[in-house]
Amino acid sequence: MQFDNRAIGVFDSGIGGLTVARLIQEQLPGEDIIYIGDTANLPYGEKSVSQLIDFARRIMDFLMANQVKAIVAACNTSSSVSIDILRDRYPVPIIGVVKPGARAAVRVSKNMRIGVLATEVTAKSSAYRREILSIQPDARVWEVPCPALVPAVEQGRTADPEVREAVSSYLALPLQNQADTIVLGCTHYPYLQSLIAEVSGERVTIVDPAVETVTELKRVLADIRGFAQRESGRASFFATGPTNSFTEVGARFYGRGLGRVETVNI
Numbered sequence: 001m002q003f004d005n006r007a008i009g010v011f012d013s014g015i016g017g018l019t020v021a022r023l024i025q026e027q028l029p030g031e032d033i034i035y036i037g038d039t040a041n042l043p044y045g046e047k048s049v050s051q052l053i054d055f056a057r058r059i060m061d062f063l064m065a066n067q068v069k070a071i072v073a074a075c076n077t078s079s080s081v082s083i084d085i086l087r088d089r090y091p092v093p094i095i096g097v098v099k100p101g102a103r104a105a106v107r108v109s110k111n112m113r114i115g116v117l118a119t120e121v122t123a124k125s126s127a128y129r130r131e132i133l134s135i136q137p138d139a140r141v142w143e144v145p146c147p148a149l150v151p152a153v154e155q156g157r158t159a160d161p162e163v164r165e166a167v168s169s170y171l172a173l174p175l176q177n178q179a180d181t182i183v184l185g186c187t188h189y190p191y192l193q194s195l196i197a198e199v200s201g202e203r204v205t206i207v208d209p210a211v212e213t214v215t216e217l218k219r220v221l222a223d224i225r226g227f228a229q230r231e232s233g234r235a236s237f238f239a240t241g242p243t244n245s246f247t248e249v250g251a252r253f254y255g256r257g258l259g260r261v262e263t264v265n266i
């Protein structure tokens, strides 16, 4: 049995990707993780496609220089506009979150009416609609831009009444159309999962693409015979700008201390 003890790279604009990194650690405890949050350029949801491609390349160069064996683009916004370009350019398996999220949504929906909460860029790209329709052509999909949610999460305002109001207004369209499944189409939104579930009501299933993404990562590591061989791996955290959301909000959610978050200039 071959093994590979190099780290898995994980990136996002900020603390959103920790929702994926946490699951990787839970399910693959022997793996080292190098996590980078591009907080200097956050929020990604309102950037142009060319800016997002530029950010993704810088991050990829940083992770490649750290000799990672696989990369999880734990950011829907980046995945929805740059993943194919990155796959052409970098000789490393890159796992995005949109395709796994779409697959999970189609699996759980009974009436094939699916709402996707996402950033403006992700919603506009129609990446989820495309992926869902490629699996289930007669599905109906409502992709809703939710600009207020990433700043609220980064600032730790996950229980504010204004955030609840914003969530209600974003959910109105899919719920009026009897969607039975809501995809958390931004890795920041699992921080708001209980609020989103409460507003959606019991008959709606909430899909966090992180779960299927980690399943996909395991499949890829099995294919490349790339699992680490050790009991317990280490996670290192980097940010390109402010680190306060990592220590104040991220650590609470991550369930274990993040240790030092190092600032890097890339």
Ligand code: DGL
Residues within 6 Å of the ligand: 012, 013, 014, 016, 017, 042, 043, 044, 045, 046, 074, 075, 076, 077, 078, 119, 122, 150, 185, 186, 187, 188
């Ligand atoms: N968490 C990211 C996503 O999944 C990006 C959010 C943002 O920076 O706007 O889309």
